[in-house]
Amino acid sequence: xxxEASRAAVEAVFREEHxxxxxxxxxxxxxxxxxxxxxxxxxxxxxxxWPAEGMPENxxxxxxxxxxxxxxxxxxxxxxxxxxxxxxxxxxxxxxAVHERSWDAGEFPHPxxxxxxxxxxxxxxxxxxxxxxxxxxxxxxxETGEIxxxxxxxxxxxxxxxxxxxxxxxxxxxxxxxxxxEMLAERLQAVMAVIYLxxxxxxxxxxxxxxxxxxxxxxxxxxxHILCELVPGEPEVRGLLALMLLQNSRQTARVSATGDLxxxxxxxxxxxxxxxxxxxxxxxxRALCQGCAGPYQVQAAIAAVHAEAERWEDTDxxxxxxxxxxxxxxxxxxxxxxxRAVALSQVEGLEAGLAAVEELAAAGQLDEYQYLHATRADxxxxxxxxxxxxxxxxxxxxxxxxxxxxxxxxARRSEVSS
Amino acid sequence: xxxxxxxxxPESYYETLSEQQxxxxxxxxxxxxxxxxxxxxxxxxxxxxxxATATTVRLREGKLNTTDGPFxxxxxxxxxFYLIDVKDLDAAISWAKKIPTASYGSIEIRPIWEAEDxxxx
Numbered sequence: 197x198x199x200e201a202s203r204a205a206v207e208a209v210f211r212e213e214h215x216x217x218x219x220x221x222x223x224x225x226x227x228x229x230x231x232x233x234x235x236x237x238x239x240x241x242x243x244x245x246w247p248a249e250g251m252p253e254n255x256x257x258x259x260x261x262x263x264x265x266x267x268x269x270x271x272x273x274x275x276x277x278x279x280x281x282x283x284x285x286x287x288x289x290x291x292x293a294v295h296e297r298s299w300d301a302g303e304f305p306h307p308x309x310x311x312x313x314x315x316x317x318x319x320x321x322x323x324x325x326x327x328x329x330x331x332x333x334x335x336x337x338x339e340t341g342e343i344x345x346x347x348x349x350x351x352x353x354x355x356x357x358x359x360x361x362x363x364x365x366x367x368x369x370x371x372x373x374x375x376x377x378e379m380l381a382e383r384l385q386a387v388m389a390v391i392y393l394x395x396x397x398x399x400x401x402x403x404x405x406x407x408x409x410x411x412x413x414x415x416x417x418x419x420x421h422i423l424c425e426l427v428p429g430e431p432e433v434r435g436l437l438a439l440m441l442l443q444n445s446r447q448t449a450r451v452s453a454t455g456d457l458x459x460x461x462x463x464x465x466x467x468x469x470x471x472x473x474x475x476x477x478x479x480x481x482r483a484l485c486q487g488c489a490g491p492y493q494v495q496a497a498i499a500a501v502h503a504e505a506e507r508w509e510d511t512d513x514x515x516x517x518x519x520x521x522x523x524x525x526x527x528x529x530x531x532x533x534x535x536r537a538v539a540l541s542q543v544e545g546l547e548a549g550l551a552a553v554e555e556l557a558a559a560g561q562l563d564e565y566q567y568l569h570a571t572r573a574d575x576x577x578x579x580x581x582x583x584x585x586x587x588x589x590x591x592x593x594x595x596x597x598x599x600x601x602x603x604x605x606x607a608r609r610s611e612v613s614s
Numbered sequence: 615x616x617x618x619x620x621x622x623x624p625e626s627y628y629e630t631l632s633e634q635q636x637x638x639x640x641x642x643x644x645x646x647x648x649x650x651x652x653x654x655x656x657x658x659x660x661x662x663x664x665x666a667t668a669t670t671v672r673l674r675e676g677k678l679n680t681t682d683g684p685f686x687x688x689x690x691x692x693x694x695f696y697l698i699d700v701k702d703l704d705a706a707i708s709w710a711k712k713i714p715t716a717s718y719g720s721i722e723i724r725p726i727w728e729a730e731d732x733x734x735x
């Protein structure tokens with residue numbers, strides 16, 4: 197193997213195992229930075245030895261054992277310099293060092309460690325940006341530069357976010373634990389929101405140079421898989437996984453050869469990823485069997501109804517409308533009401549749909565929301581009200597920041613302004 | 615870890631309370647304080663006089679400036695605090711949500727800067 201190839205191989209193993217190993221190290225160190233440094237140390241040792249000696253059979257166990265030894269060394273060293281680590285060393289570090297020889301790689305991984313870590317990263321005492329960056333960096337094993345590129349931020353910005361978040365975890369005493377029952381529902385919501393946000397950042401990206409962003413969608417699906425394993429009794433988590441799989445199945449079909457965004461109606465359904473649809477629908481069924489439907493499951497069900505239709509004309513809009521009604525009952529937002537209006541226009545006609553959209557527009561809540569104006573424009577266009585449609589497209593364009601969506605709106609506007 | 619739980623609420627809220635409601639609120643506080651003490655996590659606790667009694671002092675380039683009122687005009691003002699010693703932030707949050715004012719005001723949780731925090735970046 198060339199040195200570059202072997203380096204890539206080592207890095208791939210580390211990335212795959214990153215979340216589980218770091219989670220265990222953080223449990224031991226109670227400190228993000230020391231745990232990360234120990235893992236970095238282990239990687240340097242691996243880069244030095246694996247190319248010559250070959251990869252160990254249980255690579256994850258080897259990394260864990262090496263990183264653990266380095267962590268003990270670092271704690272011993274830091275304990276002599278800093279008060280905080282001195283007390284830790286007295287309390288636990290010595291004990292850990294004594295048992296070093298008898299430590300069994302078979303004890304690793306602890307599934308609970310990753311669960312604790314994801315709850316720590318998504319703790320509501322951290323702001324949303326920090327939650328996302330921290331989750332991707334620790335559980336996902338993404339490098340700072342990768343996160344920066346994915347979110348179109350500078351590397352120092354992301355690095356600073358991560359440092360601040362870790363400092364707050366330490367100084368505010370954010371625990372490294374699965375939250376107590378009374379807080380579990382709120383916290384699980386926060387974790388799911390972070391995962392879905394990561395997914396949407398990736399899913400919305402579609403051009404060639406956005407490849408790194410598209411990987412975010414895959415990363416979110418991987419995180420949801422992990423979360424499903426960790427809390428199998430929560431149907432909403434499985435619903436979220438199903439939702440992302442089903443949406444992601446349309447990724448390739450969403451964009452035309454020239455890079456334009458395509459509506460469901462215009463997509464080539466042969467490009468839909470049938471395997472992803474099969475897996476996603478399966479996950480959804482498993483979730484629904486648990487008998488506690490929530491918003492993620494209902495959204496997944498809507499995506500599944502679309503996926504089942506072989507052609508746009510075959511879409512079961514009545515079922516979709518019913519599902520949007522359920523979502524609204526669960527406390528769905530004005531955005532849900534907007535989507536329901538679109539379904540209504542399919543079931544009861546364009547006028548009924550437009551009336552529902554106008555009602556939402558009058559309420560004013562979605563005035564800054566591009567899709568309200570784009571939807572309104574679309575309905576007006578199809579009803580032949582060209583001048584009003586043109587004005588609505590103008591408003592949508594003012595609010596649009598995505599290049600592909602912009603091209604789409606411009607094309608539609610020129611249709612009605614001629 | 616030690617945390618200061620700072621209790622914020624709009625002072626105008628208390629003017630709307632009947633004598634009986636005020637009594638119930640005070641009884642709620644009494645119960646909460648007892649619970650804290652019973653759990654062995656209580657450090658200190660006080661209720662403050664309203665902001666009308668506040669005085670703000672600033673020393674700028676050696677010159678004393680004393681003004682009437684709180685340092686900033688805000689809708690919710692601090693009306694009291696608890697100092698508690700608990701395991702971590704989640705434990706502090708569990709206690710904070712039991713403070714009677716949490717249901718109409720806000721509780722800000724701040725960790726105390728301990729001796730061992732000095733020397734940290």
